[in-house]
Amino acid sequence: MSDHRAGLVGVVGRPNVGKSTLVNALVGFPVAITSRKAQTTRHRILGVLTRPDAQILFVDTPGLQNEHTAALNRQLRRAAYSVIAEVPVLLWVADILKVTDEDLQIVKELPKEACVLAVLNKADRIARDHHREAAFELGQRLAQLYPFKSIIPISAQSGFQLETLLKELVAVLPEGPALMDTEQVTDRPLRFMAAELIREKLFRLLGDELPYEATVVIDQYEESPGRTLIHATIVVGRASHKPMVLGEAGQRLKRIGTEARRDIAKIAGIPVELRLWVKVVANWADQDKLVQSFGYGDL
Numbered sequence: 001m002s003d004h005r006a007g008l009v010g011v012v013g014r015p016n017v018g019k020s021t022l023v024n025a026l027v028g029f030p031v032a033i034t035s036r037k038a039q040t041t042r043h044r045i046l047g048v049l050t051r052p053d054a055q056i057l058f059v060d061t062p063g064l065q066n067e068h069t070a071a072l073n074r075q076l077r078r079a080a081y082s083v084i085a086e087v088p089v090l091l092w093v094a095d096i097l098k099v100t101d102e103d104l105q106i107v108k109e110l111p112k113e114a115c116v117l118a119v120l121n122k123a124d125r126i127a128r129d130h131h132r133e134a135a136f137e138l139g140q141r142l143a144q145l146y147p148f149k150s151i152i153p154i155s156a157q158s159g160f161q162l163e164t165l166l167k168e169l170v171a172v173l174p175e176g177p178a179l180m181d182t183e184q185v186t187d188r189p190l191r192f193m194a195a196e197l198i199r200e201k202l203f204r205l206l207g208d209e210l211p212y213e214a215t216v217v218i219d220q221y222e223e224s225p226g227r228t229l230i231h232a233t234i235v236v237g238r239a240s241h242k243p244m245v246l247g248e249a250g251q252r253l254k255r256i257g258t259e260a261r262r263d264i265a266k267i268a269g270i271p272v273e274l275r276l277w278v279k280v281v282a283n284w285a286d287q288d289k290l291v292q293s294f295g296y297g298d299l
Contacts, residue, residue, distance in 0.1 A: 005173040006055040010087035014102050015039050017061025017095045018121040021048045022156040023060045025164065031263045032060045033132055033200035039063050039212070040203055041093055042072075042296065043196075044079055046187040054170045055178040058091075059083050065105055072213070073287040075296050077261040089115045094151055096120035098137055100220075115149050115172050117165070118142055123153035124160055153233050188267055197267075198260040198276070202234060204247065205256060210244050213237030213285040215294050219277075227270050227272060233277045235294065237284055245278045253278065282299055 011019045015038035024030050029048035033040060045060040049163070062076035063084050084090065092110065094103045099120075110116055119241040120139075126132055139151045149167050154161040188196075202214060213236065220231035232247055234253075246253050253276055261274040284290040 003175060004053060004055075004177060005170055005178045006057075006179050007089060007173040008057045008059055008087045009169060009173075010059045010061065010083040010090045011093060012084055012090055012106065012107060013063065015094035016066055017063070017093050017103075018156045019063070019093045020045070020060050022093060022119065022121060022154075023058045025159065025162060026056075026058060027185055029185040031188070033196045035202045035203040036198055036207065037212070038065065038155050039073070039076060040200070041213075042076060044083060048184050048186060049166075050178060050182045051166075051170075054173060055180065055181060055182070056166070056173065058171055059087060061106045063100075065102065070213075070286045071288045071291045074289075084114075086111065088116075089117075089169070091117050091169075092148075093121055093173075095120045096138070097125060098129065098132045099138055099182050104145065107142070110146060112147070115147065117168060117172075118146075118151040118215065119157055120151065120153045124155035125160045126153070127190050133200070149243055177275060190228075190264075191218055192259075193262045193267055194218060194221070194272075194274075195232065197263045198232055198234070199258065200227055201256045201259045205252065205259075206244060210236075210241060210247075213242065213283075214245070215284075218295060225228075226270060228270060228272045230264070230272060230274045231277075232274070233279050235279050235281050235284060237280075237282065237286075239280050239282075242278050 011023055013019055014226040018040050020032035020034045023032050027049050032115050039062050040061050041060055047058040049056045061080040064080050071113045126135055135199045142151055149172060154165055169240060195218050198216045215235050217233045217235060219233055222229040236242055257274050261272050265272040
């Protein structure tokens with residue numbers, strides 16, 4: 001009887017604890033975009049790791065937070081909580097040096113019947129004795145708060161203890177064949193990845209200067225031998241946001257396009273022609289119908 005294992009693993013936690021960076025590191029491919037901006041992840045992203053002994057389908061989720069209550073944020077919370085409710089194996093991810101009340105509230109809401117591993121990210125920053133002592137005390141506190149299967153300090157950036165984490169995950173997955181093609185690393189098409197990469201460059205280049213209400217819509221996507229043509233629109237929520245994206249004489253938009261085109265071409269494996277526009281749709285993130293029309297209705 002084969003001892004091959006396969007299953008879904010939900011990755012949950014508050015914003016900016018490194019969930020997407022962790023999924024990318026485990027899969028070995030940038031399936032989820034990353035930036036310092038909270039809730040950069042807006043969709044449930046599936047990252048597929050295929051090994052000789054197992055296939056793990058990681059479900060990356062939007063960061064859970066209560067600060068913003070707009071229609072977009074409500075939809076993101078629903079997406080994350082649906083994974084918590086539906087996926088039997090979960091990774092709860094936290095920053096090992098910044099576990100907040102918000103983190104602990106998420107722990108309290110984890111289903112008792114789930115198999116949950118606590119992943120304490122950014123452990124490479126524990127350089128001093130008092131940090132190590134605080135981390136040990138945190139582990140003890142978490143063990144009293146929830147019956148975690150394991151509590152593992154890791155670093156998604158450096159790779160510290162990622163193999164240990166994977167061994168723990170494989171051990172709790174059910175026996176069975178691969179659930180997806182072994183050559184796949186995600187279930188998302190290139191068209192979706194292109195929009196996400198444009199949004200990643202937007203957030204990385206503007207940082208906190210640009211408010212949260214910005215998204216990307218693919219208007220045209222054509223694949224032909226030797227080239228992929230993409231027309232995309234960056235949608236912002238206020239007229240004052242448009243010049244932020246454009247930059248002086250359009251230079252910032254040009255840079256967004258250049259960096260996004262480079263990364264899209266790496267994934268596509270062929271040259272990409274990318275054209276970008278910026279459009280204002282007033283307060284779109286506060287309106288349920290508009291949120292759904294921009295692709296956030298079925299996360």
